[in-house]
Amino acid sequence: MINKTVKxxxxxxxxxxxxxxxxxxxFGLSGIPENSIKxxxxxxLKDLTCISNNAGxxxxxxxxxxxxxxxxxxxxxxxxENAEFERQLLSGELExxxxxxxxxAERVRAGGAGIPAFFTPAGVGTEVxxxxxxxxxxxxxxxxxxxxxxxxxxxxxxKGDTAGNxxxxxxxxxxxxxxxxxxxxxxxxxxxxxxAGELNPNEIHxxxxxxxxxxxxxxxxxxxxxxxxxx
Amino acid sequence: MINKTVKxxxxxxxxxxxxxxxxxxxFGLSGIPENSIKxxxxxxLKDLTCISNNAGxxxxxxxxxxxxxxxxxxxxxxxxENAEFERQLLSGELExxxxxxxxxAERVRAGGAGIPAFFTPAGVGTEVxxxxxxxxxxxxxxxxxxxxxxxxxxxxxxKGDTAGNxxxxxxxxxxxxxxxxxxxxxxxxxxxxxxAGELNPNEIHxxxxxxxxxxxxxxxxxxxxxxxxxx
Amino acid sequence: MLNKDxxxxxxxxxxxxxxxxxxxxxxxxxxxxxIPDDLEVVLQSxxxxxGIGPFPTEDKVDPDLINAGKQxxxxxxxxxxxxxxxxxxxxxxxxxxxxxxxxxEVSENGDIANWKIPGKMVKGMGGAMDLVASADNxxxxxxxxxxxxxxxxxxxxxxxxTGIRCVKKIVTDLAVLDVLPxxxxxxxxxxxxxxxxxxxxxxEGKLVVEGEIPEMTFEV
Amino acid sequence: MLNKDxxxxxxxxxxxxxxxxxxxxxxxxxxxxxIPDDLEVVLQSxxxxxGIGPFPTEDKVDPDLINAGKQxxxxxxxxxxxxxxxxxxxxxxxxxxxxxxxxxEVSENGDIANWKIPGKMVKGMGGAMDLVASADNxxxxxxxxxxxxxxxxxxxxxxxxTGIRCVKKIVTDLAVLDVLPxxxxxxxxxxxxxxxxxxxxxxEGKLVVEGEIPEMTFEV
Numbered sequence: 017m018i019n020k021t022v023k024x025x026x027x028x029x030x031x032x033x034x035x036x037x038x039x040x041x042x043f044g045l046s047g048i049p050e051n052s053i054k055x056x057x058x059x060x061l062k063d064l065t066c067i068s069n070n071a072g073x074x075x076x077x078x079x080x081x082x083x084x085x086x087x088x089x090x091x092x093x094x095x096x097e098n099a100e101f102e103r104q105l106l107s108g109e110l111e112x113x114x115x116x117x118x119x120x121a122e123r124v125r126a127g128g129a130g131i132p133a134f135f136t137p138a139g140v141g142t143e144v145x146x147x148x149x150x151x152x153x154x155x156x157x158x159x160x161x162x163x164x165x166x167x168x169x170x171x172x173x174x175k176g177d178t179a180g181n182x183x184x185x186x187x188x189x190x191x192x193x194x195x196x197x198x199x200x201x202x203x204x205x206x207x208x209x210x211x212a213g214e215l216n217p218n219e220i221h222x223x224x225x226x227x228x229x230x231x232x233x234x235x236x237x238x239x240x241x242x243x244x245x246x247x
Numbered sequence: 248m249i250n251k252t253v254k255x256x257x258x259x260x261x262x263x264x265x266x267x268x269x270x271x272x273x274f275g276l277s278g279i280p281e282n283s284i285k286x287x288x289x290x291x292l293k294d295l296t297c298i299s300n301n302a303g304x305x306x307x308x309x310x311x312x313x314x315x316x317x318x319x320x321x322x323x324x325x326x327x328e329n330a331e332f333e334r335q336l337l338s339g340e341l342e343x344x345x346x347x348x349x350x351x352a353e354r355v356r357a358g359g360a361g362i363p364a365f366f367t368p369a370g371v372g373t374e375v376x377x378x379x380x381x382x383x384x385x386x387x388x389x390x391x392x393x394x395x396x397x398x399x400x401x402x403x404x405x406k407g408d409t410a411g412n413x414x415x416x417x418x419x420x421x422x423x424x425x426x427x428x429x430x431x432x433x434x435x436x437x438x439x440x441x442x443a444g445e446l447n448p449n450e451i452h453x454x455x456x457x458x459x460x461x462x463x464x465x466x467x468x469x470x471x472x473x474x475x476x477x478x
Numbered sequence: 479m480l481n482k483d484x485x486x487x488x489x490x491x492x493x494x495x496x497x498x499x500x501x502x503x504x505x506x507x508x509x510x511x512x513i514p515d516d517l518e519v520v521l522q523s524x525x526x527x528x529g530i531g532p533f534p535t536e537d538k539v540d541p542d543l544i545n546a547g548k549q550x551x552x553x554x555x556x557x558x559x560x561x562x563x564x565x566x567x568x569x570x571x572x573x574x575x576x577x578x579x580x581x582x583e584v585s586e587n588g589d590i591a592n593w594k595i596p597g598k599m600v601k602g603m604g605g606a607m608d609l610v611a612s613a614d615n616x617x618x619x620x621x622x623x624x625x626x627x628x629x630x631x632x633x634x635x636x637x638x639x640t641g642i643r644c645v646k647k648i649v650t651d652l653a654v655l656d657v658l659p660x661x662x663x664x665x666x667x668x669x670x671x672x673x674x675x676x677x678x679x680x681x682e683g684k685l686v687v688e689g690e691i692p693e694m695t696f697e698v
Numbered sequence: 699m700l701n702k703d704x705x706x707x708x709x710x711x712x713x714x715x716x717x718x719x720x721x722x723x724x725x726x727x728x729x730x731x732x733i734p735d736d737l738e739v740v741l742q743s744x745x746x747x748x749g750i751g752p753f754p755t756e757d758k759v760d761p762d763l764i765n766a767g768k769q770x771x772x773x774x775x776x777x778x779x780x781x782x783x784x785x786x787x788x789x790x791x792x793x794x795x796x797x798x799x800x801x802x803e804v805s806e807n808g809d810i811a812n813w814k815i816p817g818k819m820v821k822g823m824g825g826a827m828d829l830v831a832s833a834d835n836x837x838x839x840x841x842x843x844x845x846x847x848x849x850x851x852x853x854x855x856x857x858x859x860t861g862i863r864c865v866k867k868i869v870t871d872l873a874v875l876d877v878l879p880x881x882x883x884x885x886x887x888x889x890x891x892x893x894x895x896x897x898x899x900x901x902e903g904k905l906v907v908e909g910e911i912p913e914m915t916f917e918v
Contacts, residue, residue, distance in 0.1 A: 069562070119566075212775050217777045225778075242544070245534055424783070443556025456522070475771075
């Protein structure tokens with residue numbers, strides 16, 4: 017097996033460059049590559065294009081990259097919980113492309129899967145359809161959407177092995193598997209890194225072929241946005 | 248949880264009708280729905296359209312449905328090991344649509360995923376491209392391919408639960424997950440049926456939402472086409 | 479007038495046995511509390527779960543298990559986890575049969591607006607555009623009027639829309655209404671103490687009233 | 699002239715450390731036997747496996763674990779299993795870097811035919827059309843001539859083709875040749891005892907010969 021292990025986050029992100037297109041797995045603050053984001057914050061980067069369903073919150077996750085003005089453009093489906101994101105968007109400081117969540121997931125999946133374009137019903141008749149080809153199939157209207165790829169994709173898994181195979185946990189899976197496949201260089205951080213052969217091949221969510229670098233993450237905060245409990 | 252259990256194969260296939268479009272999971276003889284096929288062979292059916300990567304061998308699997316002349320049309324990627332299939336094809340008795348294997352997998356996936364059409368590079372410049380739209384993206388040529396759906400999809404899993412969740416084993420997974428999603432009525436047979444809650448939610452390959460009926464299969468032959476061993 | 483819980487309670491009566499259902503953020507999430515125990519339904523969370531259970535007890539809170547509103551949740555027996563691509567494959571493929579979501583505006587032909595107020599507020603569409611373009615049955619939970627008394631049931635949406643001709647039924651604080659295939663809000667039920675005239679005066683779009691309109695009742 | 703094992707052995711020299719490789723049915727499958735132990739490579743099977751191991755011992759035969767040629771196999775350490783859709787996502791997406799497959803004919807511009815003889819034989823294209831349309835590097839293992847002595851390295855394919863302008867390198871029983879981007883078979887090596895003249899006479903397409911053409915050597 018090909019060994020994909022690198023020492024740590026700093027080594028993993030060493031060749032990330034300004035103007036690059038980056039993808040970040042995660043939904044809300046669940047399943048985000050915390051270690052890689054921290055390492056990126058230490059670097060002198062600007063004019064990044066970031067593809068991520070959300071943009072973290074003001075003081076955590078990609079929100080910190082927005083605060084540091086490292087990001088030229090965000091491609092996301094939801095701004096919701098991030099006041100700084102919404103402010104930069106409304107003021108025009110930040111270029112934002114908002115995409116329906118399922119279209120975002122499928123465009124990223126298409127990027128990894130070598131499908132340059134596909135038709136989807138989401139957004140027909142809305143401003144999302146502007147400038148896009150519309151076509152009818154079996155009596156229903158669909159939009160033509162293009163694939164999305166990245167120079168670097170950052171994903172976070174629960175377990176991983178040295179061959180780059182990944183297993184996610186709970187709803188922290190979300191966008192991570194598709195993004196792993198859509199990065200020219202995919203960097204995976206895991207809570208537990210094990211030798212190749214220790215994961216059950218039948219239980220792997222992301223095969224190692226998609227992962228170029230893997231490292232054992234540390235000090236996970238795993239913040240909760242909406243702690244909701246039963247009485 | 249919604250209980251999808253039916254008693255046996257006969258009950259599962261009771262409303263399959265002539266002229267229906269059927270999908271069958273499996274690659275070669277691995278992961279084929281043996282019990283459902285046997286039950287279909289007992290029914291008075293004709294003019295079926297069968298979508299399956301292969302067509303079994305002469306005396307097993309879908310091969311038996313060909314022998315009984317139940318099939319009007321096969322949609323497959325490979326005829327290879329089936330002399331009767333090749334004979335009916337060459338003589339014109341059987342209508343056959345041969346599709347590149349990856350295109351077949353993706354067309355079925357698209358059917359389940361609500362993607363009416365997508366572009367793929369496979370088949371450009373070949374007879375597969377005849378009558379299809381060709382378009383260039385980023386300097387490369389692609390064909391537009393349509394989704395595939397079925398009236399009934401027959402899949403075979405290793406384990407399943409009463410909610411219809413499925414886990415496959417080894418390379419017996421193959422086309423089964425996509426076909427499960429592309430059937431109006433999906434019938435799953437499993438080697439081991441367990442109560443909902445016994446499978447780990449993180450290890451499920453096909454979520455129960457795609458499965459309308461599930462039953463505990465029996466007497467699996469699991470034939471091997473090319474028994475190959477090390478000395 | 480209905481409060482939020484009563485709107486949720488009324489919507490829960492629309493749920494049928496055996497359905498897979500996606501509940502949006504806000505009032506729709508409350509619907510789960512009122513689905514009768516004898517119905518077997520499965521709640522889908524578009525971030526990758528079939529089988530949403532109740533909120534966790536304090537000791538069971540797991541940051542790796544949240545719903546689409548980022549709330550901590552639990553899983554029911556027989557649940558399944560998957561990626562966002564698989565989740566929207568389910569939605570787009572029509573496997574999720576009922577979608578319940580909130581709205582800022584609905585038009586009389588079933589258009590819905592719920593993601594943006596130009597220049598003032600942008601939440602993003604999240605999964606809503608996929609959901610409304612895909613599910614066969616879409617029920618909207620909303621307030622009948624804005625805080626300053628403007629009707630939100632309109633001839634045409636004034637805000638950027640989320641989807642066209644998709645809403646089938648609306649439950650507001652004042653009424654239950656169907657969106658007719660030919661256009662128009664058909665009044666089905668009145669909230670306790672609310673007259674047809676009041677509903678008429680607060681509905682800008684075409685309101686269709688036929689025969690007696692019953693008042694809703696709630697078992698306590 | 700090379701026998702099948704020698705063709706496989708020669709192709710194995712093209713394999714680079716760290717590659718993900720798909721091996722077709724027949725001679726390509728034999729290549730696995732000659733990949734040097736010090737190279738870390740992963741073999742992909744398009745029916746859903748990364749990490750094909752050696753054939754099993756009799757007691758380890760598993761009908762649920764086969765390769766694309768339907769042969770029983772084993773898995774290496776660190777392997778992963780997946781669906782056919784995921785498998786071809788890998789292939790189509792360019793993640794599988796090297797494809798080695800057989801051919802009935804190859805043309806001087808890199809077209810390949812290997813799935814059908816009209817009216818006589820139809821195997822089906824299986825995964826070959828996806829593989830040749832997707833991988834950056836495609837090496838063909840084939841016999842230089844048919845049994846009745848007709849060249850299979852042609853100006854244009856006479857059989858229905860599998861893919862256009864895709865073959866990069868060919869290893870036959872007589873020679874190793876590159877397909878030039880501008881068209882033509884560039885002769886790189888001769889099989890032991892085979893002359894340039896013989897290769898020329900058995901190659902219908904344009905053969906490019908520059909300088910001395912070395913004879914292949916095989917370590918025993």
